[in-house]
Amino acid sequence: MSFSSVIKRVTPSVVKIEVVGKAQPAVDFGGSGMQLPFGDFGSPDLRQFFERRGNGGGGSNRAGQMRMPREHGAASGVIATADGYVLTNNHVVDRADKVEVTLHDGRTFTAKVIGTDPKSDLAVVKIDASNLPAIPFADSSTAEVGDVVLAAGNPFGLGESVTLG
Numbered sequence: 001m002s003f004s005s006v007i008k009r010v011t012p013s014v015v016k017i018e019v020v021g022k023a024q025p026a027v028d029f030g031g032s033g034m035q036l037p038f039g040d041f042g043s044p045d046l047r048q049f050f051e052r053r054g055n056g057g058g059g060s061n062r063a064g065q066m067r068m069p070r071e072h073g074a075a076s077g078v079i080a081t082a083d084g085y086v087l088t089n090n091h092v093v094d095r096a097d098k099v100e101v102t103l104h105d106g107r108t109f110t111a112k113v114i115g116t117d118p119k120s121d122l123a124v125v126k127i128d129a130s131n132l133p134a135i136p137f138a139d140s141s142t143a144e145v146g147d148v149v150l151a152a153g154n155p156f157g158l159g160e161s162v163t164l165g
Contacts, residue, residue, distance in 0.1 A: 003150060007162055012104045013079045013135035016154045017088050017111075017125070019096035021071030076153035077101065077125070082134045084109075084127040090116045093123045101127050102157075 077088035086101055093099055099111040109127035116123040151163045 003162070003164070006150060007152065007160075010135055010150075010152050011160050012133040014104060014152050014154055014160060015077045015079060015086060016102040016157045017075045017077045017086075017092060018100045018102070018157065019071075019073050019075070019093060020098040021073065021095045071095075074155075074157040076155060078152075079103075079132045079134050080124070080137075082130065082132050084129045084132060085114070086111065086125045086127060088123050088125060090118050090121045090123045093125060094118065099125055101125065103129075103132070 073092065075088060075092040077086045077092075079085075080087045093113050094116060096113070099113060100108055101111045102108045107129075109129055111125040111127045114124040114126050149165050151165065153161050153163075155161050
């Protein structure tokens with residue numbers, strides 16, 4: 001059994017998404033070089049504990065604040081419309097300062113985040129392009145338990161990947 005005809009049809013719609021994320025503040029823990037991010041980490045009490053320890057337990061509860069390196073990541077997306085709307089995961093773009101989309105043909109575009117939904121982990125980004133190979137959508141109401149599903153992607157920007165399940 002071969003799925004090559006389906007894969008050839010959908011892979012031009014699969015894109016690579018690269019993001020540069022916001023840096024998180026960090027504390028140098030006791031001058032050891034160990035850094036702890038505090039953007040979304042822990043309670044204020046826990047943060048103060050580490051900040052005091054990072055300052056050697058002295059009178060001030062402010063440690064030497066450092067910035068973590070900016071986060072870089074790569075993920076997959078799919079072209080939803082010929083005029084440049086692309087679907088990806090919310091967790092990919094939720095804290096991104098910069099989003100770039102690379103098409104199957106190698107062209108790269110800066111994207112704008114249009115909308116996100118953390119509960120469904122879905123995001124829509126838009127690139128300024130036209131006549132793109134949008135993926136054909138099927139009627140999901142006809143899907144049944146036991147149907148074969150293919151997931152196409154471009155994980156880590158390494159090229160196409162297809163999973164059967």
